[in-house]
Amino acid sequence: MIARLTMRHAMAALIALAVIGIAKPAAPQAPVQQVSPDAILIAKQIVELKGVNAMMEPIARGVVEKVKDVFLQTNFMWSKDLNEVAAVVHKEYDSRSNELVDATARIYATHFTEPELKQLLAFYQSPLGQKMVAEDPKVIDESMHNAAQWADNLSDDVMVKMRAEMKKRGHDM
Numbered sequence: 068m069i070a071r072l073t074m075r076h077a078m079a080a081l082i083a084l085a086v087i088g089i090a091k092p093a094a095p096q097a098p099v100q101q102v103s104p105d106a107i108l109i110a111k112q113i114v115e116l117k118g119v120n121a122m123m124e125p126i127a128r129g130v131v132e133k134v135k136d137v138f139l140q141t142n143f144m145w146s147k148d149l150n151e152v153a154a155v156v157h158k159e160y161d162s163r164s165n166e167l168v169d170a171t172a173r174i175y176a177t178h179f180t181e182p183e184l185k186q187l188l189a190f191y192q193s194p195l196g197q198k199m200v201a202e203d204p205k206v207i208d209e210s211m212h213n214a215a216q217w218a219d220n221l222s223d224d225v226m227v228k229m230r231a232e233m234k235k236r237g238h239d240m
Contacts, residue, residue, distance in 0.1 A: 102176040109184040110175035114168055116191040117200055123167040127160050 114120070135153040139146055179187065190196040230240045 102173065103181060106176040106179075106181040106184055107172055109181065109188055110179070111169065111172035113175060113184065113187050113191055114172045116188070116196070117203075119171050120164070120168045123164040123171075124161070125164075126167060127162075127164045128157060131156050131160055 131153055135149050138149055176184065191200065233240050
């Protein structure tokens with residue numbers, strides 16, 4: 068059960084990142100490509116239209132909470148102080164998620180030429196592009212639900228198959 072939930076969360080994160088265009092299967096990193104400031108500005112508009120900033124905002128907050136939880140494991144008696152310190156740290160670091168938005172814009176600018184970025188921007192500003200931005204989260208949610216069900220069914224099939232194969236080898240599981 069826990070493995071299924073972990074797999075669902077990992078799959079959801081990967082699909083969400085793939086949809087916004089920053090996740091790929093592991094591959095060698097290409098050398099950093101020089102891009103024009105104009106290309107980065109156009110890419111940043113695209114990223115903002117796609118709502119990437121809303122997806123990135125919780126990351127810094129989550130990091131602060133994760134670190135706080137690590138310290139709480141050291142001594143749960145510090146919870147009041149750690150909560151107060153975390154509130155102060157949130158004010159300082161929560162806005163740093165903008166760094167991820169900027170990095171995502173730079174990634175877009177390295178994958179698309181400036182004319183292509185202009186075409187993408189025009190698309191995302193069009194009625195169809197705006198509809199895509201509005202509907203994409205729903206499509207992703209439905210796709211994740213479908214992928215989770217598919218993975219659960221596959222897991223059940225694999226378990227039956229492995230039990231049968233192990234039984235042939237004299238192991239009754």
